[in-house]
Amino acid sequence: MGRAVLNRLLLAPCVYVALLQAVPVLKADDAFDRDAALSVSQAAIGEAIGAYTLRDTDGQPFQMQSLSGRPYVLSMIYTSCHHVCPLITRRIASNVEIAREALGDEAFAVVTVGFDWRVDTPERMRLYRRNMGAANAAWHFLSGDDGSIRSLTEDTGFQFTASSGGFEHLSQTTIVDANGRIYRQIYGDDFKTQAFVEPLKELVLGNHQASGFVQSWIDTVKLFCTVYDPNSGRYAFDYSIFVALLTGILCLGAVLIFIVREWRIAR
Template sequence: MFVQIQAEPRALFPALGAWLLRGLIGLTALILGHVHGARAHSLDDVDALLKSDEKYFQQIDKPMPDFTLRTADGRVVRPADLRGKVVVVHFVYTSCTDVCPLHAEKIAEIQKMVNGTPMKDQVTFVSITTDPARDTPEVLRKYGPTHGLNPVNWLFLTTSQDQPEDTTRKLAEAFGHKFTKTEDGIQAHGIVTHVIDKEGYWRANFHGLDFAPVNLVTFINALTNNVEHPHHEQDEGWLAKLKSFF
């Protein structure tokens, strides 16, 4: 069971300028490959493009929620361990028989597009189980290959034995959506793909399964190019403003 979150419908035909901009950035990512130091477009340009052309895109700008999880082989992974990479995060549980496999396969499609370019070494794909009790290390190891995910830059994370069973479900809530477990083990949930930049800032959500993969790859390409887009800093009050004059 799932609840698909959809944004407000936009015009059916995007402006010609936006279409040309997407084409240019998409060609950079998918045909010419990643060009180090490219600054042709700011992330604000890409955000504006996706807001007009991708109705399932949601701009975010906040630190990635903190966690301490483990891979199938017991390696500890924290957000700090992912710094320097663009990170694509999604939540699934392996006994899900409807949308979770479809979500994993959509991520695998995007991974294949990214890994066909020099962006491959700058992007990590992360799946997080919301059912650690049943998703044993053996189950985790089999899930990726079954759904086309390449372990070269993909991690499947779960809890350690000393963590509460609902740890990753609470983490999903920190990312803005819920996996609500029922008595029969089914989890009602939304479908969201989260994108984190190299500095550990959560930059975007792509909702549902109907977004265009090229749009997510375009956004990833902008982040791998370190395009200029300052984070929104908290107001430090009158003292910080006074210091700015000196």
Template sequence: MGCGAALSLPVQAQEAVPPGSAHGFDVRLALRASQDAVGRELGEHLFRDRNGRTVALSGYRGKPLLVSFIYTGCFQICPGTTRALQQAVQALEKSVGPGQFNVVSIGFNQPEDSPQALKAFAAKFNIGSGNWEFLSPRAADVPALARDFGFLFQPTTAGFDHVLQLSLVDAQGRIVRQIYGEQLNAADLGEPLRLLLAGAPVARERVLEGLWERVRLVCTVYDAKTGNYRVDYTLPIQIAGGLTFFVVMMVFFFNEWRASRRSARQRPPARPRRA
């Protein structure tokens, strides 16, 4: 089965798109459903991974999660978006460190998107990362799963019409951002992911380590030339400079205050004037 019209439209373009595609797919409705899912706490869903083991969606809680919907019969759009996502994930791992987030690609065309088919799809792209899994739901579970994520799709003679979306889920299992587009890159994913990681609660016994991670995450910037993130120390240097200046000025004024008090104590008392 070939690939249908996987529509790569940003949310800002909702009012500019026609009511439907050539196949009658309602783009505005799809984008509205996608955006309505933001803030939703996801329900429990069960899958089989590439090795046929049962996996629960709730098992990914505790870290940010990137969720994409694919189907293995797509020979153009899905492979392209998966390849772009792979490059973005590799760049993000260099920025925030390995194991800081998880990725799942869900095969929604059942029963064709079996664990074996997804395993072959992942192998084609040499995706063997421990934090990226390809999941196969039961055919009966796909409608509820798609509704939960706000993912609308429509079968066509060529495949499926659907909006290309990547759902960013927080550590508590809530969708916090829908990211759209065929050519995803680290810049698209990096900002919201870094905000999630920077705002994660830090264990009391690791306060200093967590503080450094917050500074490092906030101060990384995307380099469009290399496609990677790099650490920008300008902000912490400016903050340190400002704090140093403040401390120096406080010490200066304190010393001046002490000197004036010492001078006042050493000065002889004034004699009263006689009339």
């Protein structure tokens, strides 16, 4: 009996060390530094997202490279969060509706990734999606293993630390361009609609590489004439720009006619 107790006492430190290696532990001096996290987040702008393989809510492989060719919105959440993460997701959802109304349903994709890889399984992500009411086919809720999640968070400049209540992290939403590079970082769980839609508008309507001349011209007009209406909280095509342009042309024409007529009289 004494030998069994002694063996357990000798084994306990080994088990403790193994647990420390397997589970990230937040030390007192590892408190989340928001200023440092913000700097890392900003430094990620312009960096490329790696070709990672995650899993969708059905447990099927999802290639991040499959998103190339159009912009997408990327957010990192953990499903055990009951406050900030749902607020961010719902805020994204409301602004996605506005952005798609202005830019088109297929203009961009949305991706939400669970970064607590031990807990955020495809089943948990499916339940989270259902609770958020985000059933759109172009909104992907994804899970990953430790390696892919760590690499993805490094690429996006998203930092998090374990805490007694779950995790501490920036309220960060990332806009990624059609080439898979980070274009903009948006912060907060109640960000303004313009902060979300404007970078998407620039990416969708300002990218003329794959467009013909006519489509490029149309997109340029839309880029400058699709504006935010604070009264309705939506984006709309502003015809007043054309009215002002036409008025200017008519005024210039009237001045030219007057000058020509006076010149003829003077002769």
